[in-house]
Amino acid sequence: MGNILAFLLGLVSLVIVIPATIPFLGWANWFALPLIVLGVIVGQLSSTSKAGRNFCLIVLVVAAIRLSLGGGIF
Helix, strand or coil: CCCHHHHHHHHHHHHCCCHHHHHCCCHHHHHHHHHHHHHHHHHHHCCCCHHHHHHHHHHHHHHHHHHHHHCCCC
């Protein structure tokens, strides 16, 4: 159950992160980061399957790269 919840949190975060790749919308990644971290935590605490956690980690890497390219704001 926790794996499914982590995957759903990752999907919601991905919906926020994808439009945030457009210039001047990078600030939206700051709204996605708490959801991503929550998804990683839930995915880590879930059963033996770690697919939801891994998906959240991939979304986290995309958001972090985008934030670093924009200087944290743009």
